[in-house]
Amino acid sequence: MDPSVAIALGLLLCISCLLLISSWKKGFGRGKLPPGPVPLPIIGNILQLDLKNIPESLCRLAKEYGPVFTLQLGVECVVVLHGYQAVKEALIDHGDKFADRAHKPLFELSSKGLGIIASNGERWKQIRRFSLMTLRNFGMGKKSIEERVQEEAKYLVEELKKTKGLPCDPTFVLECAPCNVVCSIIFQKHFEYKDQKFLCLLNLLNENIRISSSPWIREKQQPQSEFTIENLVSTGVDLFGAATETTSTTLRYGLLLLLKHPEITGKIHEEIDRVIGQNRTPCVEDRNKMPYTNAVVHEIQRYIDLVPTNLPHAVSEDVQFRQYLIPKGTTIIPLLSSVLHDDEEFPNPYKFDPGHFLDKSGKFKKSDYFMPFSAGKRMCVGESLARMELFLFFTTILQNFTLKSLIDPKDIDTSPIASGFIKIPSFYELCFLPYKNM
Structure with a gap:
């Protein structure tokens, strides 16, 4: 040798x-x-x-x-x-x-190690406390935030109408909508979907490049404080990225599942017609009167298992x-x-079934096993916003459109493609046809 x-x-x-x-x-x-x-x-x-x-x-x-x-x-x-x-x-x-x-x-x-996602110890405690307080001050959990989401849902519908029922990939517009909600909260501004500044922001988020500045990040730096400019910028990036990517991916995955199961989409249409109708905008209060739609939104999050390993x-x-x-x-x-995917709590857990969140009388059934936002001290700070967005975006889209698949629904593959620690669906196209209440 x-x-x-x-x-x-x-x-x-x-x-x-x-x-x-x-x-x-x-x-x-x-x-x-x-x-x-x-x-x-x-x-x-x-x-x-x-x-x-x-x-x-x-x-x-x-x-x-x-x-x-x-x-x-x-x-x-x-x-x-x-x-x-x-x-x-x-x-x-x-x-x-x-x-x-x-x-x-x-x-x-x-x-x-900066920001809210990667930090630890006293830094994390201070930043998380500050983030929750700031989000509440900007309207988190209040009517004002709901109105911003409703307004953005209208913009989303208008963008989808521009497709004129022709096949389209929904990825871009479904990413714009939740990102614009965060922009409206932090910047107090709605961006047109073709606005170059907005497109640049989306590109930075997609590429995970640090955003160098933000209007609300102007704090005096103090000894023993974690509120440095660099730390707050990182926190802003964390909140932007998480609020945009996870919600948009859930929306895109959800529409694919609804294409796969037109009978479920039909039941949502029936519930929308009965509870909301065509003459007003869906609101969060409707969720309590729409157990089936609420169950479908929960089942989408459970089934897609967006961040499986946390x-x-x-x-x-x-x-x-x-x-x-x-x-x-x-x-x-x-x-x-x-x-x-616990098979005792959710029988046949790898089947997409809204019945997992409905009792025998058809009422919505909560589950402690529903943890798409994690649990405990590190639970997602934007959970309430995300849940509001998912319900309002899904119901507003289906209030206005019938979803048409380009292939036979039984041939639609809903299995995810590998992409880091987040599951994402394959790219697909569909047609948004005007919904006519029969």
């Missing part, structure tokens, strides 16, 4: 041993971690995961190792929580200890969790997919 090759192999072996020892000291050497598959040197348990469908791989491993198990991803120990009880126990019952955000290269690269958490201190001791800093993956 060539001496240089032998040296290289020797070095590789030494490095592998050091990494394993380091990993043991970091995790297994401090307390009792949950069970898990035996890791290989350097790569850990990577080969036991289907990288095209990680949630399914984790669910499969949970059947073998239980609802709380450990994976070795490279040199990092990760604890996976599977099922409602484990996720609830961690994120809600022990919320303070499981509220940290895991340190990931992606977060460090894009935000340097954003990774971390424990802020050594935690005694069940019979295990999880060391401080350990990455935690609360598998939301396992909650949203």
